[in-house]
Amino acid sequence: YAIAIDGQGNKWIGTDGGLGVYREGGVILKVPVISTDVNEVNFGFGYLNVVKYDTLIVRNTGHENLNISNVQIGSSNFRYEGTLPVIIAPGDSVNFVFSFRPQVSGNYVDTAVIVNNSYNYPTFRVVLRGRGVRPAYISSSVDTLRFGNVRVQDSLILSFKLYNSG
Numbered sequence: 001y002a003i004a005i006d007g008q009g010n011k012w013i014g015t016d017g018g019l020g021v022y023r024e025g026g027v028i029l030k031v032p033v034i035s036t037d038v039n040e041v042n043f044g045f046g047y048l049n050v051v052k053y054d055t056l057i058v059r060n061t062g063h064e065n066l067n068i069s070n071v072q073i074g075s076s077n078f079r080y081e082g083t084l085p086v087i088i089a090p091g092d093s094v095n096f097v098f099s100f101r102p103q104v105s106g107n108y109v110d111t112a113v114i115v116n117n118s119y120n121y122p123t124f125r126v127v128l129r130g131r132g133v134r135p136a137y138i139s140s141s142v143d144t145l146r147f148g149n150v151r152v153q154d155s156l157i158l159s160f161k162l163y164n165s166g
Helices: none
Strands: 002-005 011-015 020-023 026-028 034-036 040-047 052-060 066-073 078-080 086-088 093-100 106-116 123-133 138-140 162-164
Touching: 034 123, 040 052, 040 093, 052 086, 066 078, 078 106, 086 093, 093 106, 093 123
Parallel strands: 040 123
Antiparallel strands: 002 011, 011 020, 020 026, 034 052, 052 093, 066 086, 066 106, 078 093, 106 123, 138 162
């Protein structure tokens, strides 16, 4: 602990190697604090083997630089697309871009662990979600319809079938 009185007569107490600074009448945390508006990035559906991108806004609501040293994701279907380390100044924010590339049809869920020096969540977790779907594929029962010669004001009906195999 360290106790000091500044030029205005305020009493200050520092603790934990300077991590917490207390002033008489209130607490001032001189630490980085990580926050986001959401705790999940939901990609919705994504076509197989096609990359889809989404953004997570990461904020530093603390009073010291927030240093993000790593982003860990278990699945290869999701990726963090930025460079590391990322330093976010107090009161600032950075867009973190993630990608989703499904390999087979179905639901995908993973967690991005954002490793940082924040006071509140040094391993901040964000859920990543997406659904892999096959793209639509339309085919026909014939390649060409041949009407031949048809007189003006006459009609000829030909039929064919469309298939959605996507």
